[in-house]
Amino acid sequence: MTRSLERQTVAIVGLGLMGGSLALALRDKVSSITGVDPDQDSLEDAFKGGIIHRGTTDLREGVQDADTVILAAPVRIILEMLHNRLGSYLRSNTLLLDLGSTKAEICEEMGNLPIGIQAMGGHPMCGKEQSGLQAAEATLYRGRPFVLCPPRRATPAARIRALELVDAIGAVPIEMDAIRHDRLVAGISHLPYLLSASLVNTISAEGQIDPTIWELAAGGFRDTSRLAGSSVRMMTDIISTNRTAIMRLLALYRVQLAILEASLVAQDNTQLEALLQAAHDSREAWAEQHLR
Amino acid sequence: MTRSLERQTVAIVGLGLMGGSLALALRDKVSSITGVDPDQDSLEDAFKGGIIHRGTTDLREGVQDADTVILAAPVRIILEMLHNRLGSYLRSNTLLLDLGSTKAEICEEMGNLPIGIQAMGGHPMCGKEQSGLQAAEATLYRGRPFVLCPPRRATPAARIRALELVDAIGAVPIEMDAIRHDRLVAGISHLPYLLSASLVNTISAEGQIDPTIWELAAGGFRDTSRLAGSSVRMMTDIISTNRTAIMRLLALYRVQLAILEASLVAQDNTQLEALLQAAHDSREAWAEQHLR
Structure with a gap:
Protein backbone atom coordinates (compact mmCIF):
# COMPACT_ATOMS: atom_id res chain seq x y z
CA MET A 1 0.00 0.00 0.00
CA THR A 2 1.40 3.38 -1.02
CA ARG A 3 1.25 6.34 1.31
CA SER A 4 -0.62 9.39 0.06
CA LEU A 5 1.69 12.06 -1.37
CA GLU A 6 1.41 14.33 1.68
CA ARG A 7 2.78 11.53 3.89
CA GLN A 8 5.68 10.64 1.59
CA THR A 9 9.40 11.24 1.88
CA VAL A 10 10.71 12.46 -1.47
CA ALA A 11 14.39 12.30 -2.41
CA ILE A 12 15.54 14.66 -5.14
CA VAL A 13 18.89 13.70 -6.67
CA GLY A 14 20.53 16.79 -8.15
CA LEU A 15 19.79 20.27 -6.83
CA GLY A 16 20.17 22.37 -9.95
CA LEU A 17 17.50 24.47 -11.62
CA MET A 18 15.16 21.52 -12.23
CA GLY A 19 15.69 19.68 -8.93
CA GLY A 20 15.62 22.87 -6.88
CA SER A 21 12.43 24.07 -8.57
CA LEU A 22 10.84 20.66 -7.99
CA ALA A 23 11.74 20.82 -4.29
CA LEU A 24 10.20 24.30 -4.04
CA ALA A 25 7.04 23.16 -5.83
CA LEU A 26 6.70 20.04 -3.62
CA ARG A 27 7.86 21.14 -0.19
CA ASP A 28 4.41 21.98 1.19
CA LYS A 29 2.81 18.96 -0.45
CA VAL A 30 4.89 16.10 0.94
CA SER A 31 6.03 14.99 4.38
CA SER A 32 9.73 15.70 3.80
CA ILE A 33 12.24 16.33 1.06
CA THR A 34 15.77 14.91 1.06
CA GLY A 35 18.28 16.57 -1.25
CA VAL A 36 21.10 14.48 -2.71
CA ASP A 37 23.92 16.34 -4.43
CA PRO A 38 27.71 15.86 -4.71
CA ASP A 39 28.14 19.55 -3.88
CA GLN A 40 28.05 20.16 -0.10
CA ASP A 41 27.57 23.92 -0.64
CA SER A 42 24.43 23.37 -2.72
CA LEU A 43 23.04 21.13 0.01
CA GLU A 44 23.72 23.75 2.67
CA ASP A 45 22.22 26.53 0.55
CA ALA A 46 19.13 24.42 -0.10
CA PHE A 47 18.76 23.53 3.58
CA LYS A 48 19.22 27.10 4.78
CA GLY A 49 16.77 28.30 2.14
CA GLY A 50 14.14 25.89 3.44
CA ILE A 51 14.09 24.12 0.08
CA ILE A 52 14.94 20.68 1.52
CA HIS A 53 14.43 19.17 4.97
CA ARG A 54 17.73 17.31 4.95
CA GLY A 55 20.61 16.79 2.58
CA THR A 56 23.34 14.27 1.87
CA THR A 57 26.13 13.72 -0.61
CA ASP A 58 25.61 9.95 -0.31
CA LEU A 59 23.23 8.54 -2.91
CA ARG A 60 22.40 5.38 -0.97
CA GLU A 61 21.73 7.24 2.26
CA GLY A 62 19.59 9.78 0.45
CA VAL A 63 17.32 7.37 -1.41
CA GLN A 64 17.07 4.27 0.76
CA ASP A 65 14.15 5.44 2.92
CA ALA A 66 12.36 7.51 0.31
CA ASP A 67 8.86 6.73 -0.97
CA THR A 68 9.59 8.64 -4.15
CA VAL A 69 12.98 9.29 -5.78
CA ILE A 70 13.38 11.87 -8.51
CA LEU A 71 16.54 11.95 -10.61
CA ALA A 72 17.20 15.56 -11.63
CA ALA A 73 20.72 15.11 -13.01
CA PRO A 74 22.27 15.30 -16.49
CA VAL A 75 21.31 12.40 -18.76
CA ARG A 76 24.68 10.59 -18.52
CA ILE A 77 24.63 10.75 -14.72
CA ILE A 78 21.11 9.34 -14.65
CA LEU A 79 22.20 6.53 -16.98
CA GLU A 80 25.22 5.77 -14.78
CA MET A 81 23.12 5.74 -11.59
CA LEU A 82 20.58 3.38 -13.20
CA HIS A 83 23.28 1.15 -14.67
CA ASN A 84 25.19 0.92 -11.41
CA ARG A 85 23.70 0.27 -8.01
CA LEU A 86 20.77 2.66 -7.67
CA GLY A 87 18.21 -0.13 -8.06
CA SER A 88 19.69 -2.04 -5.11
CA TYR A 89 19.46 1.03 -2.85
CA LEU A 90 15.71 1.51 -3.28
CA ARG A 91 12.92 0.01 -1.19
CA SER A 92 10.36 -2.08 -2.98
CA ASN A 93 7.42 0.02 -4.21
CA THR A 94 9.52 3.20 -4.47
CA LEU A 95 8.37 5.50 -7.30
CA LEU A 96 11.44 6.33 -9.36
CA LEU A 97 10.97 9.24 -11.77
CA ASP A 98 13.66 11.03 -13.74
CA LEU A 99 13.73 14.44 -15.44
CA GLY A 100 16.27 13.63 -18.17
CA SER A 101 15.98 15.37 -21.53
CA THR A 102 16.18 12.19 -23.63
CA LYS A 103 14.14 9.14 -22.77
CA ALA A 104 14.89 6.07 -24.90
CA GLU A 105 18.21 5.10 -23.26
CA ILE A 106 16.97 5.99 -19.78
CA CYS A 107 13.73 4.02 -20.14
CA GLU A 108 15.75 1.11 -21.51
CA GLU A 109 17.91 1.13 -18.34
CA MET A 110 14.80 1.54 -16.17
CA GLY A 111 13.46 -1.68 -17.68
CA ASN A 112 16.38 -3.52 -16.09
CA LEU A 113 15.64 -2.36 -12.51
CA PRO A 114 14.61 -4.95 -9.90
CA ILE A 115 10.94 -5.93 -9.96
CA GLY A 116 9.01 -3.91 -7.39
CA ILE A 117 10.54 -0.56 -8.21
CA GLN A 118 7.92 1.66 -9.79
CA ALA A 119 9.91 3.39 -12.52
CA MET A 120 8.70 6.05 -14.94
CA GLY A 121 10.61 8.22 -17.39
CA GLY A 122 9.81 11.93 -17.23
CA HIS A 123 10.68 15.10 -19.10
CA PRO A 124 9.22 18.44 -18.06
CA MET A 125 9.19 20.84 -21.04
CA CYS A 126 10.38 23.92 -19.25
CA GLY A 127 13.55 25.66 -18.20
CA LYS A 128 15.09 29.07 -18.22
CA GLU A 129 18.24 30.77 -19.45
CA GLN A 130 19.90 30.71 -16.02
CA SER A 131 20.84 27.42 -14.41
CA GLY A 132 21.64 26.26 -10.90
CA LEU A 133 19.84 26.29 -7.57
CA GLN A 134 19.86 30.11 -7.39
CA ALA A 135 17.61 30.24 -10.45
CA ALA A 136 15.09 27.71 -9.05
CA GLU A 137 11.48 28.77 -8.68
CA ALA A 138 8.36 27.00 -7.42
CA THR A 139 6.33 27.96 -10.50
CA LEU A 140 8.78 26.66 -13.14
CA PHE A 146 5.42 17.12 -18.51
CA VAL A 147 6.08 14.10 -20.71
CA LEU A 148 5.82 10.68 -19.06
CA CYS A 149 7.38 7.68 -20.83
CA PRO A 150 6.70 4.25 -19.34
CA PRO A 151 9.63 1.81 -19.41
CA ARG A 152 8.83 -1.84 -20.22
CA ARG A 153 7.06 -3.56 -17.31
CA ALA A 154 5.80 -0.17 -16.07
CA THR A 155 2.94 -0.80 -13.65
CA PRO A 156 -0.41 1.00 -13.46
CA ALA A 157 0.66 2.09 -9.95
CA ALA A 158 3.78 3.81 -11.29
CA ARG A 159 1.68 5.65 -13.83
CA ILE A 160 -0.91 6.77 -11.27
CA ARG A 161 1.74 7.93 -8.80
CA ALA A 162 3.71 9.81 -11.48
CA LEU A 163 0.53 11.54 -12.62
CA GLU A 164 -0.22 12.53 -9.03
CA LEU A 165 3.25 14.07 -8.72
CA VAL A 166 2.94 15.95 -12.02
CA ASP A 167 -0.43 17.23 -10.89
CA ALA A 168 1.00 18.35 -7.53
CA ILE A 169 3.49 20.68 -9.24
CA GLY A 170 0.85 22.11 -11.58
CA ALA A 171 2.28 20.63 -14.79
CA VAL A 172 0.28 19.10 -17.64
CA PRO A 173 1.04 15.39 -18.18
CA ILE A 174 1.48 14.02 -21.71
CA GLU A 175 2.07 10.26 -21.95
CA MET A 176 3.98 8.81 -24.89
CA ASP A 177 6.56 6.15 -25.61
CA ALA A 178 10.22 7.10 -25.29
CA ILE A 179 11.06 6.80 -29.00
CA ARG A 180 8.29 9.19 -29.94
CA HIS A 181 9.41 11.63 -27.24
CA ASP A 182 12.98 11.57 -28.49
CA ARG A 183 11.88 12.17 -32.08
CA LEU A 184 9.77 15.18 -31.08
CA VAL A 185 12.41 16.84 -28.88
CA ALA A 186 15.04 16.26 -31.57
CA GLY A 187 12.98 18.71 -33.65
CA ILE A 188 12.00 21.35 -31.14
CA SER A 189 15.04 21.30 -28.91
CA HIS A 190 18.14 19.50 -30.24
CA LEU A 191 17.92 20.68 -33.85
CA PRO A 192 17.50 24.36 -32.76
CA TYR A 193 20.55 23.97 -30.52
CA LEU A 194 22.73 22.53 -33.29
CA LEU A 195 21.60 25.27 -35.72
CA SER A 196 22.44 27.87 -33.14
CA ALA A 197 25.90 26.41 -32.44
CA SER A 198 26.63 26.09 -36.18
CA LEU A 199 25.56 29.69 -36.73
CA VAL A 200 27.94 30.89 -34.04
CA ASN A 201 30.79 28.77 -35.43
CA THR A 202 30.10 30.26 -38.89
CA ILE A 203 30.22 33.81 -37.54
CA SER A 204 33.39 32.99 -35.58
CA ALA A 205 35.06 31.90 -38.82
CA GLU A 206 33.86 35.11 -40.52
CA GLY A 207 35.11 37.09 -37.54
CA GLN A 208 38.62 35.78 -38.25
CA ILE A 209 38.42 37.62 -41.59
CA ASP A 210 36.56 40.72 -40.39
CA PRO A 211 36.04 41.12 -36.61
CA THR A 212 33.63 44.03 -37.17
CA ILE A 213 30.96 41.39 -37.74
CA TRP A 214 30.66 41.03 -33.95
CA GLU A 215 30.05 44.79 -33.58
CA LEU A 216 27.13 44.75 -35.99
CA ALA A 217 25.33 41.74 -34.51
CA ALA A 218 21.98 42.79 -33.05
CA GLY A 219 18.70 41.33 -31.83
CA GLY A 220 18.28 38.75 -34.59
CA PHE A 221 21.65 37.19 -33.91
CA ARG A 222 21.13 37.46 -30.15
CA ASP A 223 17.98 35.31 -30.22
CA THR A 224 19.10 32.81 -32.85
CA SER A 225 22.45 32.27 -31.11
CA ARG A 226 21.13 32.09 -27.55
CA LEU A 227 20.96 28.29 -27.40
CA ALA A 228 24.66 28.07 -28.36
CA GLY A 229 25.33 29.44 -24.85
CA SER A 230 23.67 26.40 -23.20
CA SER A 231 25.68 24.15 -20.91
CA VAL A 232 27.97 22.14 -23.21
CA ARG A 233 28.21 19.23 -20.79
CA MET A 234 24.44 18.98 -20.55
CA MET A 235 23.91 19.30 -24.30
CA THR A 236 26.64 16.80 -25.23
CA ASP A 237 24.88 14.27 -22.99
CA ILE A 238 21.54 15.01 -24.58
CA ILE A 239 22.70 14.94 -28.18
CA SER A 240 24.86 11.86 -27.85
CA THR A 241 21.89 9.93 -26.40
CA ASN A 242 19.54 10.94 -29.24
CA ARG A 243 21.73 10.43 -32.30
CA THR A 244 19.33 8.64 -34.63
CA ALA A 245 16.46 11.08 -34.16
CA ILE A 246 18.78 14.07 -34.55
CA MET A 247 20.46 12.75 -37.70
CA ARG A 248 16.99 12.21 -39.18
CA LEU A 249 15.97 15.79 -38.32
CA LEU A 250 19.21 17.23 -39.70
CA ALA A 251 18.53 15.47 -43.01
CA LEU A 252 15.00 16.89 -43.15
CA TYR A 253 16.24 20.34 -42.16
CA ARG A 254 18.86 20.34 -44.92
CA VAL A 255 16.05 19.73 -47.40
CA GLN A 256 14.10 22.75 -46.15
CA LEU A 257 17.19 24.94 -46.24
CA ALA A 258 18.04 23.69 -49.74
CA ILE A 259 14.53 24.47 -51.02
CA LEU A 260 14.89 28.05 -49.74
CA GLU A 261 18.35 28.31 -51.25
CA ALA A 262 17.15 26.99 -54.61
CA SER A 263 14.64 29.82 -54.90
CA LEU A 264 17.37 32.30 -54.00
CA VAL A 265 19.80 30.86 -56.55
CA ALA A 266 17.09 30.85 -59.23
CA GLN A 267 16.07 34.42 -58.34
CA ASP A 268 12.53 33.10 -57.99
CA ASN A 269 11.15 35.70 -55.58
CA THR A 270 7.61 34.36 -55.86
CA GLN A 271 8.73 30.96 -54.63
CA LEU A 272 11.05 32.50 -52.02
CA GLU A 273 8.25 34.64 -50.64
CA ALA A 274 5.85 31.67 -50.54
CA LEU A 275 8.36 29.60 -48.52
CA LEU A 276 9.05 32.45 -46.12
CA GLN A 277 5.33 33.13 -45.79
CA ALA A 278 4.70 29.49 -44.86
CA ALA A 279 7.35 29.71 -42.12
CA HIS A 280 5.95 33.05 -40.96
CA ASP A 281 2.39 31.74 -40.72
CA SER A 282 3.37 28.53 -38.89
CA ARG A 283 5.48 30.46 -36.41
CA GLU A 284 2.77 33.04 -35.77
CA ALA A 285 0.11 30.35 -35.34
CA TRP A 286 2.28 28.60 -32.77
CA ALA A 287 3.12 31.84 -30.97
CA GLU A 288 -0.55 32.87 -30.94
CA GLN A 289 -1.52 29.60 -29.27
CA HIS A 290 1.46 29.02 -26.98
CA LEU A 291 3.10 32.32 -26.09
CA ARG A 292 0.08 34.38 -24.94
CA MET B 1 26.53 76.74 -47.72
CA THR B 2 24.64 74.21 -45.64
CA ARG B 3 22.40 75.28 -42.79
CA SER B 4 23.25 73.92 -39.38
CA LEU B 5 21.16 70.90 -38.39
CA GLU B 6 18.93 72.88 -36.04
CA ARG B 7 17.86 75.15 -38.90
CA GLN B 8 17.16 72.33 -41.34
CA THR B 9 13.92 70.93 -42.67
CA VAL B 10 14.13 67.12 -42.63
CA ALA B 11 11.85 64.93 -44.73
CA ILE B 12 11.39 61.34 -43.57
CA VAL B 13 9.98 59.03 -46.23
CA GLY B 14 8.23 56.10 -44.58
CA LEU B 15 6.76 56.38 -41.09
CA GLY B 16 7.18 52.85 -39.79
CA LEU B 17 9.27 51.78 -36.79
CA MET B 18 12.54 53.16 -38.18
CA GLY B 19 11.21 56.39 -39.71
CA GLY B 20 8.95 57.12 -36.75
CA SER B 21 11.78 56.52 -34.27
CA LEU B 22 14.07 58.76 -36.30
CA ALA B 23 11.46 61.54 -36.28
CA LEU B 24 11.14 61.20 -32.49
CA ALA B 25 14.91 61.30 -32.05
CA LEU B 26 15.28 64.36 -34.31
CA ARG B 27 12.23 66.48 -33.62
CA ASP B 28 13.84 68.73 -31.02
CA LYS B 29 17.10 68.96 -32.96
CA VAL B 30 15.93 70.27 -36.33
CA SER B 31 13.76 73.14 -37.53
CA SER B 32 10.95 70.97 -38.84
CA ILE B 33 10.14 67.41 -39.85
CA THR B 34 8.00 66.49 -42.83
CA GLY B 35 6.59 62.99 -42.94
CA VAL B 36 5.97 61.30 -46.29
CA ASP B 37 3.94 58.12 -46.31
CA PRO B 38 1.37 56.57 -48.65
CA ASP B 39 -0.87 55.88 -45.65
CA GLN B 40 -2.94 58.95 -44.70
CA ASP B 41 -3.79 57.44 -41.30
CA SER B 42 -0.10 57.06 -40.38
CA LEU B 43 0.48 60.70 -41.33
CA GLU B 44 -2.42 61.83 -39.15
CA ASP B 45 -1.30 59.69 -36.21
CA ALA B 46 2.23 61.05 -36.52
CA PHE B 47 1.01 64.65 -36.74
CA LYS B 48 -1.38 64.29 -33.78
CA GLY B 49 1.35 62.61 -31.78
CA GLY B 50 3.67 65.57 -32.40
CA ILE B 51 6.14 63.29 -34.21
CA ILE B 52 6.10 65.33 -37.46
CA HIS B 53 5.35 68.99 -38.15
CA ARG B 54 3.57 68.29 -41.42
CA GLY B 55 2.77 65.28 -43.56
CA THR B 56 2.00 64.44 -47.15
CA THR B 57 1.33 61.39 -49.29
CA ASP B 58 3.07 63.11 -52.23
CA LEU B 59 6.79 62.29 -52.47
CA ARG B 60 7.71 65.33 -54.59
CA GLU B 61 5.84 67.76 -52.33
CA GLY B 62 7.40 66.20 -49.25
CA VAL B 63 11.03 66.28 -50.34
CA GLN B 64 11.36 69.29 -52.67
CA ASP B 65 12.04 71.88 -49.97
CA ALA B 66 13.94 69.64 -47.53
CA ASP B 67 17.58 70.16 -46.56
CA THR B 68 17.86 66.50 -45.60
CA VAL B 69 15.82 63.58 -46.93
CA ILE B 70 15.84 60.22 -45.19
CA LEU B 71 14.45 57.15 -46.93
CA ALA B 72 13.03 54.82 -44.27
CA ALA B 73 11.19 52.42 -46.57
CA PRO B 74 11.66 48.75 -47.53
CA VAL B 75 14.70 48.14 -49.76
CA ARG B 76 12.72 47.60 -53.00
CA ILE B 77 10.78 50.85 -52.47
CA ILE B 78 14.00 52.76 -51.87
CA LEU B 79 15.45 51.26 -55.07
CA GLU B 80 12.33 52.23 -57.03
CA MET B 81 12.37 55.78 -55.69
CA LEU B 82 16.04 56.19 -56.56
CA HIS B 83 15.58 54.60 -59.98
CA ASN B 84 12.58 56.74 -60.83
CA ARG B 85 12.26 60.47 -60.32
CA LEU B 86 13.40 61.10 -56.74
CA GLY B 87 16.67 62.71 -57.86
CA SER B 88 14.82 65.30 -59.95
CA TYR B 89 12.63 66.32 -57.00
CA LEU B 90 15.52 67.26 -54.73
CA ARG B 91 17.20 70.63 -54.40
CA SER B 92 20.92 70.80 -55.06
CA ASN B 93 22.95 70.19 -51.90
CA THR B 94 20.21 68.09 -50.27
CA LEU B 95 21.61 65.35 -47.99
CA LEU B 96 19.97 62.08 -49.04
CA LEU B 97 20.38 59.23 -46.54
CA ASP B 98 18.60 55.89 -46.57
CA LEU B 99 18.05 53.29 -43.85
CA GLY B 100 17.79 50.23 -46.11
CA SER B 101 19.02 46.86 -44.78
CA THR B 102 21.19 46.04 -47.82
CA LYS B 103 23.52 48.58 -49.31
CA ALA B 104 25.24 47.48 -52.54
CA GLU B 105 22.25 47.90 -54.88
CA ILE B 106 21.09 51.08 -53.15
CA CYS B 107 24.55 52.70 -53.24
CA GLU B 108 24.82 51.69 -56.91
CA GLU B 109 21.59 53.56 -57.65
CA MET B 110 22.70 56.52 -55.53
CA GLY B 111 25.77 56.78 -57.74
CA ASN B 112 23.46 57.65 -60.64
CA LEU B 113 21.75 60.61 -58.93
CA PRO B 114 22.25 64.13 -60.35
CA ILE B 115 25.49 65.84 -59.35
CA GLY B 116 24.88 68.14 -56.39
CA ILE B 117 22.79 65.72 -54.38
CA GLN B 118 24.73 64.65 -51.31
CA ALA B 119 23.89 60.94 -51.10
CA MET B 120 24.99 58.47 -48.44
CA GLY B 121 23.88 54.89 -47.79
CA GLY B 122 22.95 54.12 -44.19
CA HIS B 123 21.97 51.10 -42.10
CA PRO B 124 21.25 51.47 -38.38
CA MET B 125 21.82 48.14 -36.61
CA CYS B 126 18.78 48.19 -34.38
CA GLY B 127 15.14 47.27 -34.41
CA LYS B 128 12.60 45.53 -32.28
CA GLU B 129 10.14 42.70 -32.54
CA GLN B 130 7.17 45.01 -33.10
CA SER B 131 6.93 47.09 -36.25
CA GLY B 132 5.00 50.19 -37.28
CA LEU B 133 4.71 53.74 -36.03
CA GLN B 134 3.08 52.62 -32.74
CA ALA B 135 6.31 50.84 -31.79
CA ALA B 136 8.53 53.87 -32.55
CA GLU B 137 10.72 55.24 -29.76
CA ALA B 138 13.18 58.13 -29.58
CA THR B 139 15.91 55.97 -28.03
CA LEU B 140 15.85 53.18 -30.65
CA PHE B 146 24.92 53.02 -37.64
CA VAL B 147 26.71 51.88 -40.79
CA LEU B 148 27.43 54.53 -43.42
CA CYS B 149 28.31 53.39 -46.95
CA PRO B 150 29.44 56.07 -49.41
CA PRO B 151 28.20 55.68 -53.00
CA ARG B 152 30.66 56.49 -55.80
CA ARG B 153 31.25 60.23 -56.08
CA ALA B 154 30.24 60.69 -52.41
CA THR B 155 31.49 64.10 -51.26
CA PRO B 156 33.23 64.98 -48.00
CA ALA B 157 30.23 67.21 -47.25
CA ALA B 158 27.82 64.28 -47.51
CA ARG B 159 29.99 62.33 -45.11
CA ILE B 160 30.24 65.17 -42.57
CA ARG B 161 26.51 65.85 -42.68
CA ALA B 162 25.61 62.16 -42.37
CA LEU B 163 27.93 61.84 -39.36
CA GLU B 164 26.30 64.89 -37.77
CA LEU B 165 22.88 63.30 -38.19
CA VAL B 166 24.02 59.95 -36.74
CA ASP B 167 25.53 61.83 -33.82
CA ALA B 168 22.30 63.78 -33.25
CA ILE B 169 20.32 60.55 -32.70
CA GLY B 170 22.96 59.12 -30.38
CA ALA B 171 24.07 56.30 -32.69
CA VAL B 172 27.65 55.12 -33.27
CA PRO B 173 28.81 55.60 -36.88
CA ILE B 174 30.79 52.85 -38.64
CA GLU B 175 31.94 53.64 -42.16
CA MET B 176 32.54 50.86 -44.67
CA ASP B 177 31.96 50.10 -48.32
CA ALA B 178 28.61 48.62 -49.33
CA ILE B 179 29.95 45.22 -50.40
CA ARG B 180 31.60 44.70 -47.02
CA HIS B 181 28.43 45.78 -45.23
CA ASP B 182 26.34 43.32 -47.22
CA ARG B 183 28.75 40.48 -46.49
CA LEU B 184 28.66 41.18 -42.74
CA VAL B 185 24.87 41.48 -42.43
CA ALA B 186 24.44 38.32 -44.53
CA GLY B 187 26.10 36.56 -41.57
CA ILE B 188 24.55 38.23 -38.56
CA SER B 189 21.11 38.96 -39.93
CA HIS B 190 20.11 37.19 -43.18
CA LEU B 191 21.63 33.78 -42.38
CA PRO B 192 19.95 33.67 -38.93
CA TYR B 193 16.64 34.54 -40.59
CA LEU B 194 16.94 31.76 -43.18
CA LEU B 195 17.92 29.23 -40.48
CA SER B 196 14.95 30.25 -38.43
CA ALA B 197 12.53 29.96 -41.37
CA SER B 198 13.98 26.57 -42.37
CA LEU B 199 13.66 25.33 -38.79
CA VAL B 200 9.99 26.32 -38.71
CA ASN B 201 9.34 24.69 -42.09
CA THR B 202 11.03 21.51 -40.79
CA ILE B 203 8.86 21.46 -37.68
CA SER B 204 5.76 22.15 -39.80
CA ALA B 205 6.54 19.07 -41.87
CA GLU B 206 7.05 17.04 -38.68
CA GLY B 207 3.81 18.46 -37.33
CA GLN B 208 1.99 16.88 -40.29
CA ILE B 209 3.11 13.50 -38.94
CA ASP B 210 2.70 14.24 -35.22
CA PRO B 211 1.03 17.54 -34.26
CA THR B 212 2.02 17.05 -30.60
CA ILE B 213 5.41 18.51 -31.57
CA TRP B 214 3.86 21.99 -31.34
CA GLU B 215 2.66 21.31 -27.80
CA LEU B 216 6.14 20.41 -26.58
CA ALA B 217 7.96 23.39 -28.12
CA ALA B 218 9.36 25.62 -25.38
CA GLY B 219 11.86 28.44 -24.88
CA GLY B 220 14.60 27.09 -27.14
CA PHE B 221 12.27 26.83 -30.11
CA ARG B 222 10.68 30.17 -29.26
CA ASP B 223 13.98 32.07 -29.53
CA THR B 224 15.42 30.18 -32.50
CA SER B 225 12.19 30.53 -34.46
CA ARG B 226 11.49 34.17 -33.61
CA LEU B 227 13.03 35.62 -36.78
CA ALA B 228 10.77 33.42 -38.92
CA GLY B 229 7.94 35.70 -37.75
CA SER B 230 9.58 38.77 -39.36
CA SER B 231 7.76 40.68 -42.09
CA VAL B 232 7.97 38.47 -45.19
CA ARG B 233 7.71 41.41 -47.57
CA MET B 234 10.59 43.19 -45.88
CA MET B 235 12.77 40.07 -45.69
CA THR B 236 12.12 39.02 -49.31
CA ASP B 237 13.34 42.47 -50.38
CA ILE B 238 16.41 42.18 -48.21
CA ILE B 239 17.36 38.65 -49.19
CA SER B 240 16.76 39.13 -52.91
CA THR B 241 19.08 42.16 -52.90
CA ASN B 242 21.91 40.31 -51.13
CA ARG B 243 21.96 36.99 -52.97
CA THR B 244 25.68 36.51 -53.51
CA ALA B 245 26.70 37.24 -49.93
CA ILE B 246 23.92 35.02 -48.56
CA MET B 247 24.76 32.09 -50.86
CA ARG B 248 28.36 32.33 -49.70
CA LEU B 249 27.31 32.31 -46.04
CA LEU B 250 24.94 29.39 -46.59
CA ALA B 251 27.82 27.39 -48.06
CA LEU B 252 30.05 28.19 -45.07
CA TYR B 253 27.23 27.41 -42.65
CA ARG B 254 26.59 24.03 -44.24
CA VAL B 255 30.24 23.18 -43.58
CA GLN B 256 29.93 24.05 -39.89
CA LEU B 257 26.74 22.04 -39.57
CA ALA B 258 28.35 19.10 -41.41
CA ILE B 259 31.37 19.14 -39.10
CA LEU B 260 29.06 18.91 -36.08
CA GLU B 261 27.05 16.17 -37.74
CA ALA B 262 30.18 14.19 -38.61
CA SER B 263 31.16 14.00 -34.93
CA LEU B 264 27.62 12.89 -34.09
CA VAL B 265 27.60 10.21 -36.79
CA ALA B 266 31.04 8.98 -35.70
CA GLN B 267 29.97 8.98 -32.03
CA ASP B 268 33.03 11.11 -31.35
CA ASN B 269 31.85 12.86 -28.21
CA THR B 270 35.23 14.46 -27.58
CA GLN B 271 35.11 16.21 -30.95
CA LEU B 272 31.40 17.02 -30.54
CA GLU B 273 32.02 18.60 -27.15
CA ALA B 274 34.97 20.62 -28.50
CA LEU B 275 32.86 22.04 -31.34
CA LEU B 276 29.99 22.88 -29.01
CA GLN B 277 32.42 24.42 -26.51
CA ALA B 278 33.86 26.67 -29.23
CA ALA B 279 30.36 27.89 -30.12
CA HIS B 280 29.54 28.36 -26.44
CA ASP B 281 32.66 30.39 -25.74
CA SER B 282 32.26 32.62 -28.81
CA ARG B 283 28.64 33.29 -27.97
CA GLU B 284 29.37 34.04 -24.33
CA ALA B 285 32.26 36.36 -25.26
CA TRP B 286 29.98 38.28 -27.62
CA ALA B 287 27.15 38.43 -25.07
CA GLU B 288 29.54 39.57 -22.35
CA GLN B 289 30.73 42.45 -24.49
CA HIS B 290 27.53 43.43 -26.27
CA LEU B 291 24.52 42.45 -24.19
CA ARG B 292 25.45 43.96 -20.80
Missing part, protein backbone atom coordinates in the same frame (compact mmCIF):
# COMPACT_ATOMS: atom_id res chain seq x y z
CA TYR A 141 6.61 23.61 -13.96
CA ARG A 142 3.23 25.27 -13.69
CA GLY A 143 1.10 24.93 -16.82
CA ARG A 144 3.99 23.36 -18.76
CA PRO A 145 3.82 19.96 -20.50
CA TYR B 141 19.15 54.31 -32.24
CA ARG B 142 20.97 55.34 -29.07
CA GLY B 143 24.30 53.60 -28.60
CA ARG B 144 23.68 51.32 -31.60
CA PRO B 145 26.02 51.01 -34.60
